[in-house]
Amino acid sequence: MKRSNYQIYISGAIKLGVSFGVVSLLARWVTGNTILSSPETLIKYGLVGGFGYSLVGALCFILFGFLAKKVHDEYSDQKTIGDVLRQKLTPSGYWYMISILFLTSFYSIFIQAMGAGILIYTIFPFPDFIGIFFFLTICYFIGGVGGMQHLHQLAGVNVTVIFAAVIIIPVFFFIQQGIYPIYDGIKLFHPYLLYIKNEDAIWFIVTAVFVFFGQILVDRATWQRLFILQKDKVRITFTLTGLIWATIPLALSSLLLISIFGRSFENVYTLFWELVDKIQSTILIVLFALFCFSAIASAISSELHATTSLFVRNVLQLIRPLTESEQWKYSYIFSGTICVFLLAAVSILTPSPLTLLFFFGNIYAAIISPMLYIILSKNVQPFIIPFSSFIGALSGLIFQQVTNDLKSIWLSFAVSTFICLIVLLYKAITKKRIQEI
Template sequence: MSAFSVNILVILALGAIFIASSWYISKKVSTADDYISGNGKLGVAFGTTSLLAFWITGNTIMAAPEAAYGMGVIGAIAYSFLGGVAVVAFSPLGKRIHAIIPNGKTIGDFYKNRFDKKNYYFFLFMVFIYIFGLLMTQGIGGGLLLEQTFHIPYELAVVLTFLIVIIYASMGGFSSVTGIAFFQVMLIFVVVIVVPPIVYFNTGVAPIYEGIQKLAPEKLDLLLPSGILFMFAGAMMGIGEVFMDNTFWQRAYAVRKEKLMSIFSLAGIGWFFVPLATATLAFVAIGTDQAPEQVNQVAPYIAEIYGGEFVSWVFLVGVWSALASTIAAILNSLVSLILNDVYKSINPNADNKKLLKMAKVLTVVIGVLALLISLPKFLTMLQMLIFLGVINAAFVFPIIYGLFWKKLNADVSFWAAILAVIGGYIAYYTIGSLQGVVVSGWISFLVCWIGSLVKPANYDWEKLYRVGAVQEVTRK
């Protein structure tokens, strides 16, 4: 049997395990609510692993080394800072969500009832763009990983990854995604624990450090301007991504209220070390003057050269698990948002059987669409992440102010997001990509703050508190 056939079988075997596990879990899923948010409250272990499985993405393992390769040590630290701080920052946000909208299901419940229709529709439009962009980065990551490390053609790799995820994610929805996440996180951490040490054992730490000093000493500069800019822009980007992503709101509702702060804090701290570990592979590339064909292939490229066949296999299994878990979580998140905030508005009398069927159909349709848009190689994973970061940054302060400050009115929130997106992309294309993220965040902050002081609202929090309860009474 050829090496190509064996590599395909490895992915198919891992996919079969995920699908079989999902089939078993899905037997307990009987309602649309189970499909959207699960049939029980997650404790610390499953809550933390569910967050990690989603948040440790293809970006985490592939784009973190890309950042380190371009910006050196400060790039690696900045990328780790990006996601870890964002998840920890969501802890008080999640606690507030439980307090003021305890019966909600999605971020759409918040936007629809805290603001007005124009805010709600604009947010849905932008969040769909963001989610499809994020899905595309995961598809690209999976394709590049299998192409570079296991020499599976890019297009076949993308199709294979998405088809497996679509099958298992469509079976049990949220319950399947979170149930399999625990196993996937264990595989991901094998990569972090095993791959970098073996690579450095074969190359030596001192030779890599000396090589960097000789070939690219600026990569050791902790005050490298581009790295410092990325650290601050990245934090804004990461916080915006977490705050506006329905996946985190789903998990805020799904975990036990008293465990929420612990779960999100542990997940944020745990996440920090994953990109930091994989980013060190970029230092090997710099110190040995190795240049991959594409910069976002640097991690699997170095793992293959200096780790040998065993490390390549470990890298494949762990990183592909990260990609699969993230794609599955994003699919379920988007389906939940569409089902709860769009389909129910169009067809309010749909019974549970019809809602559950529609949820599964949406998972397949969105998954296939995401597969198709992932086939072209538009941008690198880091470039796409920064491009989407302009959108993320625009919604940070409407969400924060909207949750904590009753003076924020709907018109101010709307114009803050609109102007931030426009101003951010103008800066993105005229000044620089990272500057676009910073400009977007600052515009969002200033318009929300100044606008609410000039034209303050007096929002009644009781409207949010009644959201789920009112809907429940109506259905009865």
């Protein structure tokens, strides 16, 4: 990589076609959250929840593909989501949105690092602090130092390992144990997983659409890949990504069913230990470990790179112009700082991934309408449009104190959408009056 050209660090040196675009997006989106939320979703909402989780991901990628095509056509010269926001917002609105992007970035990276910590503790005998330190060091050199080119070089390997694990391990067990003994074991010890008339699961699936779509809509790494896709390949790339991604949670659900059939379990995190204990084959245990750490390392590296690029290009560069060498230097420093922060945070905090997902779900749901308004509009938007996401998220979080998480997410979306509609209506009335005059 030429250290004199910082643009290669941000975007790489090539345009992506359909096949490699799908691989790059899958390497970003098969994450620790996918791995850790799957057992919680399965245990809490049963097989309907596990299937719905997969369906939600596919639908959101397909929907974003339609929007991505328009973004690519109108902002083809941009590099990051921050470039688009700077073009469409006032300074106050821009800095507010940049703050939201960093908040969700740190949440996303923290979830991945926490997933790595749980898996290190589950699979390996040495202290998890040491394991996390070496794991984050690898991610730092891949995403923080290597940039987009290194991410591209490793994306194919990551996706190959992921699909090898989710195909070979379930097939091995179903051939060895048979389908009916596994089904009978689940029916005997965990019959609630097979209950299909679960209204809570349906409510979860519908609500998850808002959370997942909002997450994709403000994901820094996804936007960077959007801009380096070939122009006529954008929509089909996201559609195929959604369809292929949906198979991963389904495969994880089948793995978890294998780990619990015919026995009980202590908590959702012991399911991974149960699976490792049940695999027994050294080769398959190594494959499972590689799958977990490959997926999480790829997601952390991608998010670390995207957050660093956003900070250098859309924050520092606006404060004062930077030389090429300064951009490289601050990228190394900032990404290293994030890794140190992650090491400390993961060592201290152990929240539930699904709980965190729906806590930040208020933010993701509230950001949908303002982001759509910003992207689809033709003019610079006033501060109230991005700020409506804050009002919506705050309303949802307050309401969350007296009701369940899912209803608060709907409220967050409704409040921010209502404010955007009021602004749109006001502009339409004002424009009509001006034309009449």
